[in-house]
Amino acid sequence: xxxxxxxxxxxxxxxxxxxxxxxxxxxxxxxxxxxxxxxxxxxxxxxxxxxxxxxxxxxxxxxxxxxxxxxxxxxxxxxxxxxxxxxxxxxxxxxxxxxxxxxxxxxxxxxxxxxxxxxxxxxxxxxxxxxxxxxxxxxxxxxxxxxxxxxxxxxxxxxxxxxxxxxxxxxxxxxxxxxxxxxxxxxxxxxxxxxx
Numbered sequence: 001x002x003x004x005x006x007x008x009x010x011x012x013x014x015x016x017x018x019x020x021x022x023x024x025x026x027x028x029x030x031x032x033x034x035x036x037x038x039x040x041x042x043x044x045x046x047x048x049x050x051x052x053x054x055x056x057x058x059x060x061x062x063x064x065x066x067x068x069x070x071x072x073x074x075x076x077x078x079x080x081x082x083x084x085x086x087x088x089x090x091x092x093x094x095x096x097x098x099x100x101x102x103x104x105x106x107x108x109x110x111x112x113x114x115x116x117x118x119x120x121x122x123x124x125x126x127x128x129x130x131x132x133x134x135x136x137x138x139x140x141x142x143x144x145x146x147x148x149x150x151x152x153x154x155x156x157x158x159x160x161x162x163x164x165x166x167x168x169x170x171x172x173x174x175x176x177x178x179x180x181x182x183x184x185x186x187x188x189x190x191x192x193x194x195x196x
Contacts, residue, residue, distance in 0.1 A: 026055045026076050026166070029187045033073075034058040040079055045100035048093050052079035057187055059180075065143060068180050071150065072172040074187045081165035084130055085156045091118040091134075094152075094169075098138045105141040113139045114147055120154065128194060130156045133176070151176055153184075159193035166193055 024037045036056040042048055054077050061069030098116040106113060120134035132154040140148045150171045157166045170184040 024053045024055045024078065026053075026078055026190055027057055027074070027168075027187055028190055029057045029074070030183065032060045033187070034060070034062070040077065042097070042100065044104040045096045047096040047100075050077060050079035050081055052077060054078075059183070063143060068174065068178070069183075070173065071140070071143075071148065072174070072180050072184060074168065074170040074184060076169070076189055077165070077167040078193075079165055079167070080163065081156075081158070081167070082163040084158050085154075085165075085167065087120040087122050087132055087134075090120045090132060090154055090156075090167075094118045094120070094136060098136065102139050102141040107141075108145075113141070120152075128158050128160070128192070130158070132156075136171075148173055157189065157192045157194075162193055164193040 029035075034057070036058070038054045038056070040048070040050050040052045040054055042054065054075050056075040057073060059069030059072040061067035062071060062073055064070055095116045095118050099113070102113055102116075114137075116139070117137040118134060119136075120132050123131045123133050125131070134152050134154070136150045136152060137147055138150060140146060150173055153170045153176075155168045157168070159165070166189050168187075168189055170181075170187065172178070172180050172184060174180045
C-alpha cells in the first residue's frame with residue numbers, strides 16, 4: 001500500500017507540472033527500479049535552462065525510511081548543453097532542482113522550506129566525460145518533513161560535434177562506501193551522445 005501511495009504521489013507531483021513523456025529509454029537499470037520520464041525545461045525548476053528530457057530510476061525501497069534503498073535514485077538529463085559543465089554550475093542546478101521539487105510537493109503552504117545546500121567537486125576528466133562527487137543538504141517534503149543529506153555522483157558526457165549532453169546523477173543518503181552504491185553504479189546510460 002505504501003508503494004502504491006508513493007507511486008501515486010510521484011505521478012501526481014510530476015503530472016501536476018504537465019511534464020510526463022514516454023518515449024525516452026536512456027538508462028540501463030535493474031527492472032525492479034521504477035522509471036519516470038519528464039520533459040525539460042522542468043516546470044518545477046524553470047531556472048534550469050536546458051531543453052530535452054529527464055529519465056529517472058527509483059530504488060524499490062525509495063520511500064521506505066527503514067530500508068537501505070531509502071531515497072536512493074538516479075536520473076539522466078539528455079539535453080542541449082553545448083559546453084562541459086563545471087562543479088559550480090551543477091551545484092546551482094541541483095539547488096534549483098531540489099528547491100523547486102520540494103516546494104511543489106510541500107503540503108504545508110505556510111512553511112518556508114530550508115534552501116538546498118550543494119557541494120560538488122570535480123573528480124576526473126577524460127575526453128568527453130567529466131565526473132564529479134558531492135553532498136547535498138535538502139529538505140525532504142516527501143517523507144520526513146526535515147532536512148537530510150544526500151551523497152551524489154554526477155557524470156557529464158558531452159559531444160561537441162552535436163552540441164548535446166547527457167548528465168547522469170546518482171543519489172543516496174548512504175555514504176559512497178555503502179553497498180547500495182554498487183546498485184547505483186550499475187545504472188548506466190545506454191548510449192553516450194557521440195555514439196551513433
